Amino acid sequence: MTLTADALTELTDALPGRVLRDPTEMAPFAVDTSREQLAGDPAAVVLAESTDDVSAALAWAHRHGVKVSVRGAGSGLCGGAMAYPGGLVVSLERMNRILHIDVDNRLADVQAGVITSDLDDAAHEHGLFFAPDPASVRISTVGGNIATNAGGLRCVAHGVTSDAVAALKVVLADGRVIRTGGRTRKNVTGYDLTSLFVGSEGTLGVITSATVRLKPVPPGEPVTFHAMFDDIGAAGRAVIDIVSSPYPPEVLELLDTMSVEIIERYQHTGLPIPNAALLVGQTVGHDAPRIAEGIVGICRAAGATDAGFSASDAMIEARRLANPALNAQGLRVSCDVGVPVSELATIFAGMDEIAQRHGRRIASVAHAGDGNLHSTVEAGETPDEYRAAEAVIDDITRLALSLGGTITGEHGIGSTKHHELSWQLDENTRAAQLAIKAALDPTGILTPDRAV
Structure with missing residues (x-):
């Protein structure tokens, strides 16, 4: 869509000093770390500094029917944060404050843009730690990890990000703000909306802050x-x-x-x-x-x-160097399948056969303790090369599903895996998910055509 000058002025007036319009200035916020290609420049980027800023931005997008993408550090690998042509990017990069560490209750209140390792470091000063530990821990944000329900290296012992989330502040598609969860260990009041938003990839609302659970640092040296x-x-x-x-x-x-x-x-x-x-x-x-x-x-x-x-x-x-190292060597097309731990040997044997059949090198690393594999396929810098590598990824994904696995363990669906959803979800299950999406985002402006 083409926005009028008056509509864009309305946005800049509502958020003075926090809106980018110049294509060069917007460029770093328009992409993520995935292999997806930008289809066109966004109309604007909002550099949100508070929940109120996000609320104003979404209320504006809702009024004008503007597609919205949400960006933390841009470290996602599935195209979930890519800008829409003529759309609005809401960046949470500036919302990077650790608001409070509650030592007695082992909780931390943080804005969504806090770097994961920064939270872990701050918690360590109190003899605590933040368990979610993706390989990108030094560049990814807490909000991004919550949005994709990331796992990471310590997942085998501590579970995925959802296991560490106690409460959320979320801005809905029309700008309304809600709070989910609480500070207590037990809380069964109403629907579990916290779990609904964790892993929703920005399709149901924008997470602006979170209360997360911390754990005591184990004694001794690892x-x-x-x-x-x-x-x-x-x-x-x-x-x-x-x-x-x-x-x-x-x-x-x-x-x-x-x-x-x-x-x-x-x-x-x-x-x-x-x-x-x-x-x-x-x-x-x-x-x-x-x-x-x-x-x-x-x-x-x-x-x-x-x-x-x-x-x-x-x-x-x-x-932790695996992903940048593989990309540097031309293995750029990756997947993030999961299988039951008992099937690890089977899927690795199957990937050897797939590599030979396609004549493509496949390199794999795995969070072996929970069966989550990250396989990367070599591809040259041409559309044909990428299509050939994507065919390899599709075969690996089908193999994982045949072994009782999943098309994604922690990276999310985004746009790169959207075509695979029907391989795992039956028609009625998919319809139920889309019904939830329609209820919370009736005009379909939040991260459309991704995740679900």
Whole structure:
């Protein structure tokens, strides 16, 4: 749509000094980290500094029928924050204040634009920590993690982001503000609207602040363990044995050989290069060395050719480099499927067959403890190359579904996976979700044609 000059003046008058109109200034806010291509410039970007700013922006968009995309740090991988041509981008980047850390109740009140690691660092000053720990922890925002219900490296021990969210402040499509949840551990008053908005990817409302749960920092020093395998199936079986054992890891990650090699080329970290797969993880608490020793023993029994543990966290930090390293090496088209942990070995074997059939390299890293895989396919910088890589991703996704899995574990649907929704959701389930969307956003301005 084409907005009139009067309509745009109305927006700038309502939010003085917080609206961008120049294409060059808007450009950084119009895209995210996904492979999606921008279809056209937005009409405006609102640099919101408060819930009131977001409310004013959405009320304006509602009146004028303007499509809205919501952006935190732009670290999303599924095109959920891409601007709409002629649309409005609501940026929460400036809403980056940690409002309060309630030590007694182990809660933190934060604005949506707070960087995840900044919250974790602030909580550590009080002997607490914020459990959600995506690989992008140093650049992603708390609000973005809530919007996609991100998981991360510590998910095997602490669950996904929804497990850490107690309450939300949300601006609805017409500008009204609501509050969900509360500060108590138990709260069954009315519908669980907090869970409804977590993972909704900006389609039902804009989350502007949250009350999140913190946990006590485990005593002692963490211990990092590793195990190398000549057979990825054996690594998968080791994961099954670990998660069903009395030795609970806080982190349990799996990297195939190609991923390790690419990370080491991108930045030398000292990761040992396996013949097939590398398991890395951490244990915490006073018993961390004993638990790590037990996990190493399980890995050796499952066929690990080399295994050990140490006090260094270098291998965990190296794991966080996977996505930028893979992108730098031309493996740009990725997916985020999940399977039951018992099917890890099966899906890795299936991906080998898919790679051979398509003649494309596939590199995979996994949050092995919860069965969430991030596989990336090589692709040149042409539309045909991307289409070919997308066909590989589709086959991996269908394989995951055939094993009782899901098309996304934590990155969300956005626009890149929108065509896959019918593969997982039956017609009646999809209709129920769309009915919720229509009830909260009747004019369809919030992140349309994405997520649901």
